Each structure stands twice: as structure tokens, then as C-alpha cells.
Amino acid sequence: MKQYVVYKRVSTAAQGRSGLGVEAQQRDIDLFLSNFSDAPYEVIGDFIDVQSGNDDERPELSKAIDLAKKAGAELLVSKLDRLSRRVSYIAALMEEKKLVLRVASMPTADSFQLHIYAALAEQERNFISLRTKAALAEAKARGQALGGMRDKTMRRNEVVRENAERRARSIAGIIVPLREVGTSLRKIAAELNSAGVQTAQGGVWSATQVQRTLLRIARS
Incomplete structure (x- = not known):
């Protein structure tokens, strides 16, 4: 057995x-x-x-x-x-x-296939980390003259927003077709979680997050 x-x-x-x-x-x-x-x-x-x-x-x-x-x-x-x-x-x-x-x-x-997948996944995580650091550096450069805690918070929020919009575009091909055929927001969230797709902040999906992502896609 x-x-x-x-x-x-x-x-x-x-x-x-x-x-x-x-x-x-x-x-x-x-x-x-x-x-x-x-x-x-x-x-x-x-x-x-x-x-x-x-x-x-x-x-x-x-x-x-x-x-x-x-x-x-x-x-x-x-x-x-x-x-x-x-x-x-x-x-x-x-x-x-x-x-x-x-x-x-x-x-x-x-x-062999599992080893290759693990290596590719690690490369992707490293690239995402570098991309986030670059976005933070760019945001810092744009706000240099402002200074202060309030401006640091604004720059951080800007980076979060940019990452969320970038993430929304990257999964548009998954969630938009599902929504167009009448799949509920909750069901789409469940499908994303089941497939191991994380949110922009590395968490699990909820119906509300799917709705916000669809709105970001519509605005882009």
C-alpha cells in the first residue's frame, strides 16, 4: 500500500x-x-x-x-x-x-523538474526583491526635497500602490476572463489561493482584494 x-x-x-x-x-x-x-x-x-x-x-x-x-x-x-x-x-x-x-x-x-522549478521560483523572488528596492530608491529620489516622516510615509504608500498596480496587470489575464464568465469574486479568490498566487503584499486573496484588483485593471 x-x-x-x-x-x-x-x-x-x-x-x-x-x-x-x-x-x-x-x-x-x-x-x-x-x-x-x-x-x-x-x-x-x-x-x-x-x-x-x-x-x-x-x-x-x-x-x-x-x-x-x-x-x-x-x-x-x-x-x-x-x-x-x-x-x-x-x-x-x-x-x-x-x-x-x-x-x-x-x-x-x-x-529534475522540481529542482528546475525551485531554482526559477527563487530567481523570481530575488528579482521581485530587487525591483521593490529599486522602486523605493526611485520614490526616495523623487521626494528628496520634501523630507520628514510624513513624506517617508507618502513615498512608502506610493511604492505599495505601484507594486499593487503592477501585480494587478500581471494577473489580469487570469481574473478578468473568470469575471467575464460570471465567476464570483469569492470563487476567483479561492482559485488564486488554491493555485498559490499571492497578493501584491504576499498574502492570501479575499473577495474584496479581487474587486480592488479588477478596479485597478480597469483604470490602467
């Missing part, structure tokens, strides 16, 4: 209490088990950490890995970034001979 050890991670205590992040990950895992897993199967462990993906010292992840190795089970996560945001850490795990990694949202991906 195929055996799995499930691991989930949320970044904040608020996400953990609300269940939003956990529920989205569990949906991905359930879809994988129902549609792609060998049958019969058994989930022999379920572990959750409330920590940043940049922190590789996570007690529940260590327990999940130990159990998977001991039982010869596959370590199942919803998305690769739930395991870690560091490609070096993911690569090290995939090199462990006694550990088999399975990603629910990429059910047919092999180790």
Missing part, C-alpha cells in the same frame, strides 16, 4: 488560526490523492509548521521527514514553496536516498 506523510506550512499565526492557508494546501493534497495517487493509499502522518519558508529549522518538518524515511513513505506537500523557499535546501532533500518527495500541485514532476 502506498503511504504518505503530509506536511503543510503557514507563514503566520493568523493564517494558522484562520485555517485559510491550511485549507488551501489540504485541497491540493486531497486532489492529488483522489486523482493521481496509486490506490489503495494511506496517510500515516500529518504535520504543520507556523514559520517562514526562509527558515529551514522547523520542528514539524523534521518530524515529517524522519517518519517518511523510517516508514518508506513519500513526503507529500501541496506546493514546493511550502517545503522551503531555498533551492539549496530542496536540492539537499531530493538527494537523500531514503526520502521521496511528492508535490501535489505538480503530480507528474520528477526530481
Whole structure:
């Protein structure tokens, strides 16, 4: 019988209490088990950490890995970034001979494909960080003569707005067609969360945020 050890991670205590992040990950895992897993199967462990993906010292992840190795089970996560945001850490795990990694949202991906995806995702995060720093520097340059705490707040708000508008344009091709065929705002938010698409501030989507994004797209 195929055996799995499930691991989930949320970044904040608020996400953990609300269940939003956990529920989205569990949906991905359930879809994988129902549609792609060998049958019969058994989930022999379920572990959750409330920590940043940049922190590789996570007690529940260590327990999940130990159990998977001991039982010869596959370590199942919803998305690769739930395991870690560091490609070096993911690569090290995939090199462990006694550990088999399975990603629910990429059910047919092999180790090589997962490694490539992790590397590309890390590059994207690094680029976003550089872009944000550049936008802050530009905003600071535009407001140099003003000075003061109020102007710092204005510059910060301007950067947030620019990032939100840039983010809105980048996902217009996803949410606009859904809205045009009558999909509810709440359903669109659920689809974005399930697919692992984050808001401009790196959080989860709500119906209100989808509506604001659609308005930004309309104004652009």
C-alpha cells in the first residue's frame, strides 16, 4: 500500500488560526490523492509548521521527514514553496536516498523538474526583491526635497500602490476572463489561493482584494 506523510506550512499565526492557508494546501493534497495517487493509499502522518519558508529549522518538518524515511513513505506537500523557499535546501532533500518527495500541485514532476522549478521560483523572488528596492530608491529620489516622516510615509504608500498596480496587470489575464464568465469574486479568490498566487503584499486573496484588483485593471 502506498503511504504518505503530509506536511503543510503557514507563514503566520493568523493564517494558522484562520485555517485559510491550511485549507488551501489540504485541497491540493486531497486532489492529488483522489486523482493521481496509486490506490489503495494511506496517510500515516500529518504535520504543520507556523514559520517562514526562509527558515529551514522547523520542528514539524523534521518530524515529517524522519517518519517518511523510517516508514518508506513519500513526503507529500501541496506546493514546493511550502517545503522551503531555498533551492539549496530542496536540492539537499531530493538527494537523500531514503526520502521521496511528492508535490501535489505538480503530480507528474520528477526530481529534475522540481529542482528546475525551485531554482526559477527563487530567481523570481530575488528579482521581485530587487525591483521593490529599486522602486523605493526611485520614490526616495523623487521626494528628496520634501523630507520628514510624513513624506517617508507618502513615498512608502506610493511604492505599495505601484507594486499593487503592477501585480494587478500581471494577473489580469487570469481574473478578468473568470469575471467575464460570471465567476464570483469569492470563487476567483479561492482559485488564486488554491493555485498559490499571492497578493501584491504576499498574502492570501479575499473577495474584496479581487474587486480592488479588477478596479485597478480597469483604470490602467
